[in-house]
Amino acid sequence: MLFATLAEQSHAAAALEEGVNTTGIFRHLHTPRVLFGQAFTLRQVVFGLFLVFCLTPWASPPIALALGLLLAQTVGNPFTSHTKAFTHKLLQFSVIGLGFGMNAHAAVQAGKEGILFTVVSIFGTLLLGYFVGKWLGLGRHVVHLISCGTAICGGSAIAAIGPVLGAKDEEMSVGLGTVFVLNALALFAFPPIGHALHMSQNQFGLWCAIAIHDTSSVVGAAAAYGNQALEVATTVKLARALWIIPVAIGTALVFKQKGVKIKIPYFIFGFILAMLVNTFVPAAKPVGPVMVSLAKIGLTVTLFFIGAGLSAKVVKSVGIKPYVLGVVLWVVISTASLYVILHAV
Structure with a gap:
């Protein structure tokens, strides 16, 4: 009885920390139950059922994201620390x-088409972010993190630039949350x-790679549009992600950070190797469809x-000004790149 009471209190505390309602039916979802000697909660069962559905052919990236958002806003994620640690590696693989x-x-060929867009959009976004962030009165670190995340590759860029910048945990959280x-939008x-x-596959893939922040959403949106769009978007986005290295070096110089370690996205080289194997090693052809x-x-x-992981608490904790900065940068880069792509590609 004492164990059950303590367990219930700990689960309720965790739920409150996540910003989840623990009254009425929600309390039952957080109350531990024992079956075959194993303790579990109903919200863990809900999480498991959603996860299993995501493994089936009926699931798609938008549906999976919607299910995750639904879980986060209702019963909450019972495995926050595990999913947070696992997400990055799973995306890389x-x-x-x-x-x-x-x-x-x-x-x-796709990389050649995207390189000019990449260079112009990255430096244009960083410059615009500086002035808009200054106008909003945001701290330099938060502004630079959101600008880098928008310009290069979302959460990966923020995770790489943050240590170089010497950013605090709260600043990293604001950047990632934004x-x-x-x-998701x-x-x-x-x-x-x-x-x-009526965008072509090539046009849409290029637009996704430039205008969507994180690699996961780029690939998800492009996959929903078509295979050619997926190929173009993934190639251009990963080429774009390599700009983490020069931008990190520039960050260390501008913010006068010495002796910092730059985090290189090595998984991109794994992607290149897999692509070369698929193209030039005929014996590997049967493996390709399975791996994809x-x-x-x-x-x-x-x-x-x-x-x-996007609970109401996470969304609210960011505050309005970082969202304003993120939306301004996103709208400008999305509309400008869309106009150029529709008229030049």
Whole structure:
């Protein structure tokens, strides 16, 4: 009895920390029960059922993200620390797996088309972010983190630039929270816009790579649009992600940080290797479809985990000004790149 009471209190405390309602039916969802000697809660069962569904052919990246968001806003994520630790690695392995479905020659062509957009949009976003952030009165670290996340590759860029910047945990949380919320919106909004504007697969893939922050949402939106869009978006986005290195070096110089360690996104080289194997090693051809299928499942689960981490508390804790900065940067880069792509590609 004492064990059950203590367990119930600990689960309730965790739920309150996540900003989840623990009254009425929600209290029953958080109350531990014992079956076959194992303690579990009903919200853990709900999480498990959603996760299993994400492994089936009926799930898609947008549906998985929606399920994660639904879980986060209602019963809460019972495995927050685990999903947070697992998400990054799962995304990396999924991206590498997608490389087994891509052709190196087509990727080089896509990279050539996207390089000018990449350079202009990255430096344009960082410059615009500086002035808008100054106008809003935000701290330099928060402004730079959100700007880098928007300009390069979302959460990965923030995670790499933060230590170089010497950013505090709260500043990192604000940057990540802003980017992930806008990521979720982009995943749902971009495919309908692309269809409404009758964008080609190539155009849409290029637009996703430039205008959507995080690699997970880029790949998810492009996969919903078509295979060619997925190939273009993934290639251009990963080439864009390599700009973490020069931007991190520039950050260390501008903010006068010495002796910092720059985090290189090595998984990109795994993606390139997988693509080269798929293109130039005929014996590996039968493996390609299997790896791509597993990668798409991994991406779907990744987006479920990301959605499950966006609780109401996380969204509210960011504050309005960082969202204003993020939205301004996002709208400018989205509309400007869309205009150029529709008229030049």
